[in-house]
Amino acid sequence: MTQMILTGLLCGALLGFVIQRGRFCLTGGFRDMYIAKDNRMLYALLIAIAIQSVGVYALIETGVIEYSAGQIPWVATIIGAYVFGIGIVLAGGCATGTWYRAGEGLIGSWIALAGYMLMSAVMKTGALKPVNSSLKDTAVTNNSIPDTFGLNVWLFIALLVVITLFFVIRTLRKPKVKIPSLPPKRQGLAHLLFEKRWHPFFTAILVGLIAILAWPLSEATGRNSGLGITTPSANVLQYLVTGDDSKYINWGVFLVLGILLGSFIAAKASREFRFRVPDAKTAVSSFFGGILMGFGASWAGGCTIGNGLVQTAMMTWQGWIALAFMILGTWTASYFMFVRPRARAAKQRAATLQATTA
Structure with missing residues (x-):
């Protein structure tokens, strides 16, 4: 236990x-792909995936850990990932983003986290457990992409690395826009850790390395998996309700609690921690978004971390399909929440201007 x-x-x-210091927000990244045509966060995610894939499969090759891709419940994965993508926009952050922003003192994230934990628990062990398992029977036996094609996994890893390097190098070669900044108040390591703006690609490298570290640490406690957020989040609530530590307390629970702790430390040290209370509309949106996140992630078998970072690195169909439909769900919600209202407002301003000048 210790x-x-x-x-x-x-x-x-x-x-x-x-992720707090690097502002590693996949919700904002997916949204910016559609609204601002900015793909940097997607490329950052590819960096983290590629690094983890190389590291974890090296651990598998040396016998440090074991892994089986299993089956893919493709209908549940598609629908769940799409619903999850909608939910993260309403909640203002994905599962991991909600945990780290809660550590910054954002009350809206605590509200979203409550909805997320509640629905995840209800789906996994509560009244909606039959719903959660209803689509799981519609599965394809082979979830491994390399096994599907009968090829070595390292060919796919190499392809991922090459594609990632292409986009990263092309992005870094673009002219840089200088952002005015205040003179540093700290020097040396303190400035680098708590004040300097972190590049998303640098942050992604660190996330990939931490994702590798998670596998042997988790396996040493009997949990054969890497980073994961949804089930551990549900387990926190399930333990609080039942008190059954043997069933619900595992390495993943302390992982998500550690995210909260690490974010709090980073936010306090960088003077970014403060309690921010949302208005009623935002609070309702956050809670409903959290509900959709818990519902979708449970059906899809993972969130932006479990599917979008870990399962993709393991070269599974589930991971890459889920990632695609998460992004599609994010774009759908972004259209109705941001793009369409702005277009309407612009149209109304144009009509008003035309009326006043007529």
Whole structure:
């Protein structure tokens, strides 16, 4: 138990610290792909995926960990990932983003987190458990992409690395826009850790390395998996309700609690922590978004981390299909929440201007 607590909290705290300081927000990244035509966060995610894929499969090759891709419940994956993508826009952050922003003191994220944990628990062990398992029977036996084509996994990893390097190098070669900044108030390591703006690609490298570290640390406690947010989040609530630590307390629980701790430390040290209370409309949107996140992630078998970072790195159909439909769900919600209202407002302003000048 002590090992589980220490390594889970350590790994989670590292992840929470890094994503808070690097503002590693996949919800904003997916949204910006559609609204601002900015793909940098997607490329950052590819960096983290590629690094984790190389590291984890090296661990598998050396016998440090074991892994089986299993089956893919493709209908549940598609529908769940799409619903999850809609939910993260309403909630103002994905599952991991909600945990780390809660550590910054954002009350809206605490509200979203409550909805997310509640629905995840209801779907996994509660009244909606039959719904959660209803589409799981519609599955394809082979979830492994390399096995489907009968090719070595390292060919796909190499292809991913090449594609990632192409987009990263092309992005870094673009002319840089200088952003005015105030003179640094800190010097040396303190400035780098708590004040300097982190590049998303640098942040992604650290996230990929932490994702590799999670596998052997988790497996050492009997949990054969890497980073994961949805089930551990549900387990936190399930333990609080039942008190059954043997069933619900595992390495993943301390991972998500560590994310909260690491984000809090980073936010306090960088003077970014403060309690921010949302208005009623935002609070309702956050809670409903959290509900959709828990519902969708449970059906899809993972969130932006479980599917979008881990399952993609393991070269599974589930991971890449889920990632695509998460992005599609994000774009759908972004259209109705941002693009369409702005277009209407612009049209109304144009009509008003035309009326006043007529």
